[in-house]
Amino acid sequence: MSSALNIGSQALNANLSALQVIGHNIANVNTAGYSRQTVEMRSAGYQSMGGFYLGKGVELGTVARMHDAYLTREAQLSSSVASADSERMARLAQLENIFPTGESGLGAAMNDLLNAWSDVASSPTNMAARSVVLGRGEEIASRLRDTAGQLDILTTSARQQVGDTVNNINRLAEDIAKINQKILENQGNAGEPNDLLDQRDQLIGELSKLVQVSTVNADDGRVHVFVAGSQPLVLGSGAARLAVVPDSIDGSQQRIQFQQGSSTMELSGSALGGKLGGVVQFIDEDLKDVTNQIGRMALALATTVNTQHALGVNLQGGTGEPFFVPPADVAGLPVPTNTGNAAMHAEVSDPTALKPSDYQVNFTATGVDIVRLSDGQISSFAGLPAELDGLSFQIDSGAAATGDGFLVRPFAAVARNMQMAVSAADRLAAASPVMVTPGSGNTSGMGIVSLYPVEPSANLTDPVTLTFLADGSFTATGLGPGNPPPDNAGPPPSYNYTPGQPLQFNGWSLTLRGNPSAGDSFAITAAPTTNYGQNGGNAGGMLALRDLATFDGVSLSNGYSAVLSDIGTRVQGAQFAASYSGQVAASNEAARAAVSGVNLDEEAARLLQYQQAYQAAAKFMQIAQGTFDTLLQTMR
Template sequence: MSALNIGARALNANLAALQVIGNNIANVNTPGYSRQNVIQQTSGYQQMGNGFFGKGMEIATVERSHNQYLTREAQKAGSVAAADALRYARLQQLEAAFPTGSAGLGTALNDMLNAWTDVASSPGNLTARTVVIAKGEEFASRLRNTASQIDSLQQTTKKQVEGTVKTINTLAQDLARVNTRITESQGSGHTPNDLLDQRDKILGELNKYVQTTNVHAADGSVSVFVAGSQPLVLGSRSNTMAVGADSTDASRVVVSFVQGGVSTPIPDGSLGGGELAGLMRFMNEDLVDVQNLVGRLALATATTVNNQHRLGVDLQGNPGQNFFNQPAAATGLARPGNSGSAQVSASVADPTALIASDYELRFEATGMSVIRLSDGTATPVGSLPAVVDGLTFNLDNGAGNPGDSFLIRPYEAAARNLQVAIGSPDRLAAASPVMVTPGTGNSGGLSVESLYASSASANLTDPVTITFLADGSFTATGLGPGNPAPDNPGPPPSYTFRPGEPITLNGWSLTMRGSPGAGDTFSVGAAPTASIGQNAGNGTGMLALRDLATFEGVPLSDGYVSLFSDIGTRVQGAEFAASFSANIADTAETARVNVAGVNLDEEAARLLQYQQAYQASAKFLQIAQSTFDSLLQTVGR
């Protein structure tokens, strides 16, 4: 009977091995399947008078080829790769909203500024004036269109965030159910391989959406944590994540963790990897930064053009009005928990000093602080109004208590609402309110290139006489307060003259070229009304805006270049990150598959091995049967 038992056990064990190999081959292309192996062990022994004899073998269990470390590394790397890939795809969509060439914002901006050339050449030409207005409308239209595309991307990203969170919650519920089945199966003493594969597959899917941390329990279940320590799955119980509006800025969304009816906001940076992290980074960092850059371009351009246009005189002899509708002051958004009654806002003070960033205004026991959120720079201010980064921060109403704070987004709506305010060409303020008259006895070595009002000075039209000295410097009489001190102490005190370099005094800018002679004089004063039709001084001033350092040293005409280069840098960085993390994820997955995946060559070799073992076991069983039959026949006689 011992030989028969040995043969029968060997036959059954080898048949089971063949079944497992067949199952491996059948699942060679099944996602998440781990190769299974039959673990055999000896069936023990029996003691006889002449020694110990083995009782054959039996199946201990069927285990899967699995390395927990490699699986976890593959999940983590895949999570990071998913975040980078999705952010790169979204940034490509954003980049498409900023074309170059004739369809770009840069062309529209320069066309608007360059259109003043014809007005400066022929200030009475109504057609040239109409072209300036049309180019301004084209620039404003392109800014509004760009802002609309950014808003559209923001809305679709919000929808995708909501869908991603819904998928995460569904996977968490599925994982809790599989945990329950695994726990129930653990009592048999054997591992439920297919259930474990199913759980690993769910974990892999889950990590594509949000990076997780896993903790394995003694009962076979696994607990899953997101954002560092938030328990998304605890054994057979699952919690949820939710999407809601930001408590301060309703235009933004936040992801929260919900447990027991209590919602806890999750900081974007703690999400780690996964598509959700990529979406939140794109929406709350990339989109916000680009929106601020576009808004700064709109706000700085509109304010600069308006400031210069108001310094001129239109064809009807009236002071210039705003060329663009003046952007409204940005209202501060109160943070939750503010106890004071303060209402704050921010408006443009210096368009050449603007920094593309959101700000936070904090009320403190010793005063206030303005924090630039793009880099965390804090500027203490004693009281409001206060000017920081070219913005005037105002206290519109009420009073703030220590601990109160406000979010201020000065550029968020600037491009979206930009409109041209000038409707009639004769309202274009191309004339200058000041005129220069050379002295009758001048040597003729100097020529006037341009004269226009450069700032709203109270002494703009006061009579000023410039007299050149023998050394080439000049004196100025009739100046009002606030002008720069002479370069040379004298006597007499004089200013250094450089041909082609503007002389800026009393709020006007005078540029001359050539070599002055001793005693040459130039008188600057109010322009007569009769000269308005042929006066193009302010048109020249509008053209001079092209070279005005506006965007952190970049000229106004090149403002779009700095904007587009920022977007291009983001796209290139995201492309590299996506490619790099994808390579790491592929390497980690390959390492996992090398351990857990099915290799058809190996399975074919094992198939022949166990086939031969099965045939040998059957032959041994046949021999044992024959021997036993012979024994029965002999004893039975």
């Protein structure tokens, strides 16, 4: 009879435990990261009586956690990717807002400056037209400075976010290490500390959103957490840390460093993942590329305009001064491991060949390798000076040793320092130092479209006469060295002519219209110093800069459109990536929740099931007790 009472009491306890677990599930239905728990019953065994084997009832086996490690891992990985894409997308949207279109954009300001020279070319003595040019110049310089300032603000904000994210990663790593220790202390033979395991999975899930992690389960129930592929952020009950440190070459930049005890290692931004990886990618790639593009635009504009302005003559008869404050040459930043004492810099040699990139200059046993960091292309030279992508790399002093390196960032600060140099309208060099005079015997009625200097040739003002032949070609007398050879051997040697196509000799460009007659001629000579006020030739040269192929074949006037196109492409790609990875993450989380989540309908059914089992066990004990009492009375 005592066995019957034991069976009943064990059944009561087992079903009561089941009801408690169900109540725990229901209470945590809205708890993030909670995994549904189930009670696993098992037979309490048997006993032999009179050759028969009678069961001893039921007992509680364990409280199991409904958990799929594979689905949890997939949800964490996809969450990390989605967080990275989402963070980069949000930052790119902020970047896009810095570059407006229409009248408020940089493109409009640049075109307004170049177009303003049209009125000066038509009326060189019009001081109002000259003042408009100065105003337009200050406007584009101001907008470039403002854009650079906005990029600096965005950079500062992104870097602050990197620091905050790293702090959160370190906090979560310490929390995971503490939970690991608690799990180790509470690990039992018959069951596991399910709620502690859920807390740890929740912490790892939060960590995965900040940085991509991988985990390895230890035999003692603890979990090791790795970042950047193989760096142990959490080992058992101990946690390492990440830190934000200045770049070893360029202290204005920052890097992510893994620190464990006294050992440190710099982590690659591409290996981070999560929100940290997204914002680091934005800083190291998107923000740097766009900053270089704006810097290239500013450098090309300043250099090109200054070069053309220097070819002209102002109202006082003086040579044109710089229109913009000339951008400073960029010093190479030495690698800390350099053993030589060389100092170097880069300067602009061809503003139409510039590439929006930083460069790494490496000295080798056989010469110099210059790496274009935007695409990794390596160009080898016997030594410095060396010309690459419109830049001249030169040694200033000292000597470099084999293995030395320098980082060159030619565009980083150009837009930020853009300033006007000319402040007085009469200082605009609108006049051309050369003039053209049609021959008195010309009969074709050919017209002169423009004549202006295009390069500082030593023979710029030498007298040159162009005489047309019967076949429409022309001869040129008085040319200096360095001019193109004649197209036709002759005799006499002659050049082909196409109406409206510029003719460039001795550093000037002459454009004629109409078809010539045999004997027509044009004389190009130095402009007299008495009529600079009536001469707008160089203003025409400034106006012609609009169509100069400057940015990878794109004209100077359309350079801003190329920047907008690049930003738009980045934003569109980031939007697609964020949308796709977000959908994958949501799908994986739904699959994980389908296994681990609490279903109230299912819990209600199980609640009724164990309630009935509990009541039946109680009824069984009541019957057993009554039978036992009756038996005692009969025996008495």
